[in-house]
Amino acid sequence: MNFRSDNEAPVNARIMEAIIAANNGFEESYGYDSYTNKLQQEMQNLFGCWCDVIPLTTGTSANSLAMAISTPSYGSLLCYETAHMMTDECGAPEFYSGGAKLIGINGKNGKIDIKLLDKHLAGVGVHGEHESLVSAISLTQSTEAGTLYSMDEIKQIKAIKEKYGLFLHMDGSRIANAVAATGCGIAQMTWKSGVDLLSFGATKNGAMIAEALVVFNPKIGKEIKRMRKRAGQLISKMRFVSAQLLAYLEDNLWLDLAAHANKQAQSLYRALQSTHEFIYPVQANEVFLRLNPKDIIQLQKLGFEFHVWPGSADIIRLVFSHATQSKHVVQLIEALKKP
């Protein structure tokens, strides 16, 4: 019973069927195929605006390309202190951007504290050329803590990015969970709220190997195809990536899969909220729970797989995915209630 990561889940059946269907004779390579072409259109329909869609195979490359086109090598990007870009990509954003700087801003519940962000920005520039040129802000939505920036918070960040002339990136590795959880439209959550660049994740939510960088701001990324190529990210048989994304979008599959995952997280939360300590608000598909280390071992013995949080021997992370079975969640709740 795997609650370790949505990355460990299998591929959704409809996405697998789309891959099989795409294996139909010859197709032009390197993104000039009919699937990738159609994907551009479908994504523009989804967002209701012009956008440039760059199919990729990893979220790290999406985030890193986003940094590379929004932040010059002598620049810096502000993100949450322990955002994925900061701590879990082995310096990929710095690499892709030619050595630009990530600067961490602290906050509660896995989110940038907006006042701290504003205060930090008010202080930049006094060192002139001795200082990196602050260029962009990155939010993760839903966050690494399984929480959400509210629409109001995103709008406050939009005001800040405009005040300081910055680009806004959203790491949407789990954007589907955020959209499904809030009922707020994805256009509203992204470009209508000032997002210039979105890492649109699909792999964690049912795809096999499929992510996309979506560029809403036509001022940046004019040479992003060359940058993708030199990053070693230009897939020759790209039709098989684009076909996954097309199936993912069709009939709102992406939202159904995310809603399922979120629902599992909520059912656990509701069952245990009065008896257990939840580290963060449960708003998407990740749950952080404080448990007695002895109880953790007991759970593991029962066959439940999850991460004990690095540095905190009494906190576990449970991730719910499109493939999580309700009966396993019921078993998990029972096991957690017992001790």
Add this chain to the structure above:
Amino acid sequence: MNFRSDNEAPVNARIMEAIIAANNGFEESYGYDSYTNKLQQEMQNLFGCWCDVIPLTTGTSANSLAMAISTPSYGSLLCYETAHMMTDECGAPEFYSGGAKLIGINGKNGKIDIKLLDKHLAGVGVHGEHESLVSAISLTQSTEAGTLYSMDEIKQIKAIKEKYGLFLHMDGSRIANAVAATGCGIAQMTWKSGVDLLSFGATKNGAMIAEALVVFNPKIGKEIKRMRKRAGQLISKMRFVSAQLLAYLEDNLWLDLAAHANKQAQSLYRALQSTHEFIYPVQANEVFLRLNPKDIIQLQKLGFEFHVWPGSADIIRLVFSHATQSKHVVQLIEALKKP
């Protein structure tokens, strides 16, 4: 009737079945799955030696990681003047290696002239620290011209790399075609002939999205997993890449597919050798043919797809793949004979 690129061919059915079979419940992510684990073993069986196998999604990333671990940022790598690394990867090798230099060596038939290579190396070092540190040599096998380095030539290059203390990389984007064509074993063609690093291609020869960097020399690449991660190349659901490679190796599928492609090229060559000018010896699955530009247009009108070679209005490239149908080759031969 597509003779444009083996990258445009579909996925072999056995490889597709392996992908489907791998979609079986949860598996650990980021390369710690059972498929990737088994792949290490199968590759070591194939080569008959220890090696470190790094599954990847593009040949460019394989070549670029190879350069990054063999050539320091203040170093240089020697390759054929118009090798893929030099002209078709948009600077990816330079990027991955932190700005190291590719130096082109000329030669006939798409191959480094071994005497020129030796002469170039004899002259390096006189400028001391003003000069990049020459660190590696890269061969493409089979070459971008559809030719082969003979075993004797590879051994001469081995002697040179040892004389100057360099690493030897083989860009094996089409290594299967080379092995199938020569009947020489892959161990013989690679590590037994001094190859330290092999970009082992599979996508062009029937896989969907699957390449591997194979490191034979334990002195280099100790931190290659971190380098893969920061290159944005660490696939989360890696089982689906490794499963392709496992099926590719099983029962010598890789050699059968390549032999089929080579055979098609040979049949065209034999049919036309006395009437047409072949730019290079036909030794693998690519054919370069001189044609009257009017005849080129005529061929295109008949539905044959191929590249007219950049810069040469009277040269076309025909690529034969695992999926090329013999009847299409017959039609192509007839069409070429007519005018």
Add this chain to the structure above:
Amino acid sequence: MNFRSDNEAPVNARIMEAIIAANNGFEESYGYDSYTNKLQQEMQNLFGCWCDVIPLTTGTSANSLAMAISTPSYGSLLCYETAHMMTDECGAPEFYSGGAKLIGINGKNGKIDIKLLDKHLAGVGVHGEHESLVSAISLTQSTEAGTLYSMDEIKQIKAIKEKYGLFLHMDGSRIANAVAATGCGIAQMTWKSGVDLLSFGATKNGAMIAEALVVFNPKIGKEIKRMRKRAGQLISKMRFVSAQLLAYLEDNLWLDLAAHANKQAQSLYRALQSTHEFIYPVQANEVFLRLNPKDIIQLQKLGFEFHVWPGSADIIRLVFSHATQSKHVVQLIEALKKP
């Protein structure tokens, strides 16, 4: 009356004389001159050990080369949260190291909190290849706050660097002030206390354009000359840099100049310690003082030049240099006492 920066001070007369004396006919270029040769010897005499001395023209290049040879591109270096390397070099360390990461550790009085450092290091590695490889620690001595790491603190850091297998860099932009203030020998403060790499500053303390990177650890920096060259830091007429450093070392000029600067800072501190708030202990040649903003303006009107600290309208920084005149300090004390 300039208390703004020791970088604004003139060149000491003996150093200027050495420059003039070096302008004597032809000399081999690019560091193969007799001055640079002699400098290697004199530095080894100073430190009482083997070391590799790399003359440079900026402290930023010394720090950045130090990072580049101790921290791979996929690595990270730990330094004080607002160390010069972190906030005032516009990303040069990241640039030189090919995109490696600087990670800030907090603390009091401009110094890394040693317990926090140890705690941070205890937590690294759990993310495996997703995480940068922690490789080095950097201390600034004397610090950007005008304070000193005690010998005991340096030894504790030595124990930590050994525990985790890291390199230790010292940013000695003002090392002379630290050595002069403590009376502790420079060998004791550096390599005998585990320092592998020292940025040895001279420009702030009386030289014109002269810094050096001193490498004590023969395991690193074997190709540092190539790295200096490709950083654009190989001065052709290097004799004029080395001649400055030779004069700087001769008869302990460097210590005399630093002792003068420190003494001025102390005299101000003693005169005002009971009446004014000093932000940090006054241990070298920099003083941070809290003043009423109105009094700051008054001081400026009287002709005193200094920095109002960015982000703190009621804190000023006073820097004392080899060229600070005692009578100006007396005037400054009087002016500060008045209001």
Add this chain to the structure above:
Amino acid sequence: MNFRSDNEAPVNARIMEAIIAANNGFEESYGYDSYTNKLQQEMQNLFGCWCDVIPLTTGTSANSLAMAISTPSYGSLLCYETAHMMTDECGAPEFYSGGAKLIGINGKNGKIDIKLLDKHLAGVGVHGEHESLVSAISLTQSTEAGTLYSMDEIKQIKAIKEKYGLFLHMDGSRIANAVAATGCGIAQMTWKSGVDLLSFGATKNGAMIAEALVVFNPKIGKEIKRMRKRAGQLISKMRFVSAQLLAYLEDNLWLDLAAHANKQAQSLYRALQSTHEFIYPVQANEVFLRLNPKDIIQLQKLGFEFHVWPGSADIIRLVFSHATQSKHVVQLIEALKKP
């Protein structure tokens, strides 16, 4: 008797006096001093146009910054096959530009063959994103072979750069020799002939440590000060660099010094033209001469210092500088005539 390099010559007396005169009390650091300010004005007077002047300490950093602001990391720059940037800067241009590509164009007499250049450019772009974006051309004037691009040749290159929308850089490490030799004004030779960026050398021609990058095109280099800083090239006591350049320009000192050097080269050429083989036309201050290896050894025994050209045991390079004494040239001529 040193004919090895103008880099080995001493500093001109007037420049040394300017350095001494600049050592006058405190001055603002990091380029905000009065000397650097005045230099901007004097350079604009010299060129008769707006330009941005970036004082630096090495020609390599000037060339590399020029590449970094004209050529993106996914781009390429065309230069002569063995230009200094290509072979003698240990990859600094690649480093500063984040891994961009230098592409060599062949030609006679150390100069790009203009027809080959045009032909090369006519062929670029066909590989789309697989190919680096060609962005700039670089000329060395006077060239590494001691020759000159004629005004007519520069204008032809201007036409090409405009045809393809490229930037034009001039490596003017020895620009003074070119201007002095032709009598053509420096404005005419640079921005009036399409040069966007000039590496303006002074060190080889009598300065101590002083170069400048001159940017004529306001479209590029807006953040060049940050790029200089992160390259470790922002000199704190910059007044001492700018003071050299001011003295260098004053009363056309730079042209007088270069004319002297050129004249020495010419006198040797005239004396020996009918008896000796000159490898290249003698047009500036460098002479390449074919000699019997035995005669080379004899010359060395007589105390003449020069480079035997790497890879050619019977070619020597003689460099004449502002400090070359006529009597030494007379002796050299005599010695060369004897055998």
